[in-house]
Amino acid sequence: MMVKTRLFASFREAIExxxxxxxxxxxxxVRELLAVLRRDYPRLGPTIESAMVAVNLEYVGPDxxxxxxxEVALIPPVSGGVLE
Amino acid sequence: VxxxxxxxxxxxxxxxxxxxxxxxxxxxxxxxxxxxFSRGREVVHLEYEAYPEMAERKMAEIADEVRARFGxxxxxxxxxIGVLEIGEASVAIAVASPHRREAFAACRYAIDRxxxxxxxxxxxxxxxxxxxxxxxxxxxSIESRVASSDGEA
Numbered sequence: 001m002m003v004k005t006r007l008f009a010s011f012r013e014a015i016e017x018x019x020x021x022x023x024x025x026x027x028x029x030v031r032e033l034l035a036v037l038r039r040d041y042p043r044l045g046p047t048i049e050s051a052m053v054a055v056n057l058e059y060v061g062p063d064x065x066x067x068x069x070x071e072v073a074l075i076p077p078v079s080g081g082v083l084e
Numbered sequence: 085v086x087x088x089x090x091x092x093x094x095x096x097x098x099x100x101x102x103x104x105x106x107x108x109x110x111x112x113x114x115x116x117x118x119x120x121f122s123r124g125r126e127v128v129h130l131e132y133e134a135y136p137e138m139a140e141r142k143m144a145e146i147a148d149e150v151r152a153r154f155g156x157x158x159x160x161x162x163x164x165i166g167v168l169e170i171g172e173a174s175v176a177i178a179v180a181s182p183h184r185r186e187a188f189a190a191c192r193y194a195i196d197r198x199x200x201x202x203x204x205x206x207x208x209x210x211x212x213x214x215x216x217x218x219x220x221x222x223x224x225s226i227e228s229r230v231a232s233s234d235g236e237a
Contacts (some may be wrong), residue, residue: 009146009205010216033122054203056140075203076216 001026003033003066006073008048011051014043031062032053034071051076085151089136089141089163089204094101094162094176103158103180112187114195116175118168126211132165132174135203139163142202144195154190161194163204170200174206 002021012018022036023068038048052075054059059075066072086102100111127169143161150159158180168174177194181187207216 006135008135008203012133054085054135054138057141059201071140073203075135076205 001028001066001068003028004035004071005037006071008074009076011044011074011076012049014045015041025037027065027067029062030064030072031058034062037074047076048074050061085144085147085157086160087140087147088163089134089139093166094100094164094173096173096176096178098177099160099162100180103160103178105158105180107160107182107184108180108186110184111178111180112178112184112191113178114120114172114191115194116199118170118172118174120170120220122208125208125210127170129170130168130174131203131207131209132163132168133207134163134165134203136165137201139204141152143145143198146201149197150179150190153193154186156186156190159190159194161198163198163202165202188231 002023004019004021006019007015017077020037020041022033022040024033024036025036032050034053038044047060052066053062054073055064055066058069087123094115096113096115100113118127119128128221134164143163146161147159150156156179160178161173161176164173175195177197177198178193179187179194181190205216
């Protein structure tokens with residue numbers, strides 16, 4: 001299934017896009033989606049491991065199961081990456 | 085109750101006028117302001133970015149919490165996004181209540197919760213670089229967000 005994922009702040013700048021659509025297996029977890037994201041966008045780096053994730057505007061944990069049409073958002077850690 | 089993400093200067097006096105009713109003896113307003121020096125570096129300006137749909141939902145939840153905890157209905161919350169010059173307000177919260185004690189407590193509660201749950205990011209721009217930073221007075225924000233989401237689950 002395709003899952004729309006929004007990115008903000010340091011993550012948005014790292015991949016120069018505020019939104020990507022990722023393909024994951026049916027019922028994939030947030031953890032699995034993050035792995036796909038890291039594989040497809042290595043520039044995001046290891047900091048995405050510490051990101052909070054929201055699904056349909058609510059914070060969820062890494063085991064949350066995604067469904068078709070969900071909107072995922074990566075919430076960067078409060079101290080974002082150095083961009084100098 | 086009103087709340088929102090705005091991309092223009094926040095009119096704090098208008099927020100105060102909005103919340104104030106004839107039942108109120110106190111209005112408490114908090115403003116977060118862009119300051120020149122941060123962690124030893126000179127800031128040229130700040131940039132704020134929000135996840136607007138979620139930020140407004142989280143602000144609405146804060147207003148609900150203020151009503152439940154303090155019995156206060158008259159609260160206004162605004163957060164600005166975009167480029168802010170030094171001295172400009174990034175966030176403003178106005179609370180009106182019959183007495184000052186609840187107004188102070190509710191206003192403080194609202195800004196503390198905003199920093200924990202509302203998805204808004206700040207970038208400091210210096211003359212020689214820039215960095216996305218968190219609320220430096222809230223080192224536990226990530227943990228608080230987790231706790232908050234667990235609590236709501």
